[in-house]
Amino acid sequence: MTRLSNVVFWIAAVTFSVAMLALAMLACRIIEQALDSKKDFWDIATAIGTCGAVAVALWFGLRQETLRRRDSVVRARLIGAYLTPRLSVLLDAACKTRIILQTPIGELPLTSKYGQAESACRPMGWVIPPDDLAALTPLPRSTAFRLARAIALMNAVASDIPVKGPSFQRLTTFRTALLNGFIASWEEQLDEAIDLMTAVQAELLSVSAGLVRPA
Template structure:
């Protein structure tokens, strides 16, 4: 559209500068072309602004919908990370390790972030890569749950060596720390957006 506007402007300028040699029909044609290009440009920009506004409205509504879930997940991941860091205090006590493992597993399963792909896509207009941060945090939590598997505390203490247990604990702790940091920023972004748009502004619709 910008290229068409520039070409039309050049044609119009050329015709005006050579008005003595050109019939008025050429001038009118150039004016019509220029006007059509301006109108097309205006309509395109107007549609883009409208689309961005609709995308941001949808992102705001989804952020407000997910905010309680993200807030809960944030606190539970923080608890999980603190729990994982207490592993070294168990001092290889079998019963304490069994209880610790069951607590880790229960806390992980209770996080319950459960964000759909459509919801992630809706959040893409939000600042600071909020959607990508949320996708990464969800993947980290899922990875902890996957590696925990269906094992019970007895398997943790009786089937795995001390080195294996230490490796798993270190991996889970790193995942939980990164997820905690991501969810902290996501929570702030969603709260900021939901606070700015607590209600629909006049003219906000889902129509085009």
């Protein structure tokens, strides 16, 4: 389909150029007869030729930019379709981690809460390749920027829990209060990440839906 559209484009471009040349020659002929002066004729012909060349160059430039943007949108949709299953894993890990962190202390001791949260959050350590993230920038509603923010928040929590958790194996009153503060911070980051990721996933499913055709 792309090859056919390129052939049609070049046929149209050649036809347009020939038509412009024919019109320019006709206009020059009429002007020459009206002015009855070779010098004025060539001055005007040069001006017309320059304007025509600029018009053709602008047309070709706009056409190439249109093709480039179309290709970038198609690539963004493909990358989105590729990333969607992985984002589902991250979203599931974030939701499970948040549930564990929000479990009351009476139902789940802090030490157990840390251990389960560390295990649940491991998938959130995944980092999206920068090229894939950049490829999503043509998508609407700032999808790439929201995804970058969501991934950054999840990465921060996934790296923070294993570092801070082991120091609270022997809890004191002070350490319990400190760990509760960390948990509240992790919950806040996860809440924002889950909201962003949910919106991103819905957008990616929407834009990539047209790539899947029933057999």
